[in-house]
Amino acid sequence: MNMINAVVAAALVLSAMPASAADADASAGKQKTAMCAGCHGIEGYKTAFPAVYHVPKLGGQHASYIVKALQAYKSGERSHPTMRAIAAGLTDKDMADLAAYYAADETKTAGK
Numbered sequence: 001m002n003m004i005n006a007v008v009a010a011a012l013v014l015s016a017m018p019a020s021a022a023d024a025d026a027s028a029g030k031q032k033t034a035m036c037a038g039c040h041g042i043e044g045y046k047t048a049f050p051a052v053y054h055v056p057k058l059g060g061q062h063a064s065y066i067v068k069a070l071q072a073y074k075s076g077e078r079s080h081p082t083m084r085a086i087a088a089g090l091t092d093k094d095m096a097d098l099a100a101y102y103a104a105d106e107t108k109t110a111g112k
């Protein structure tokens with residue numbers, strides 16, 4: 001009985017945690033970047049509509065920052081219309097995977 005309580009408590013702790021680095025999958029994230037690459041990751045790229053502005057570079061940013069930013073777009077805390085539309089279709093797992101992929105990018109460009 002105590003054993004069972006411990007297992008249930010552990011499961012509750014785990015399920016209460018946001019998608020963490022532990023289950024983030026950078027290679028799964030890489031596949032999901034197909035829908036991001038059109039805007040992010042192109043050196044010096046600027047969108048043409050509705051206004052010309054710089055698209056932030058994601059590679060090398062901290063994973064937790066990327067997840068926070070995506071959640072903020074999804075919740076409406078950040079109001080950028082394009083990114084709101086994109087983030088609305090992402091699950092927590094998608095966000096964690098994408099963040100893991102982009103954060104890992106740092107090691108590729110480090111030392112350059």
Ligand code: HEC
Nearest residue numbers: 035036038039040054055056066069070080082083086098
């Ligand atoms: C149509 C172009 C477009 C697409 C597609 C797009 N983004 Fe963005 N993204 C932007 C722009 C523009 C901004 C800057 C918005 C702002 O000023 O808030 C941005 C901002 C962000 C930010 C915040 C960066 C920062 O430095 O604060 C993250 C994280 C992000 N995008 C992730 C993604 C991911 C992940 C995808 C794919 C699932 C994606 N974006 C697809 C245009 C795009």
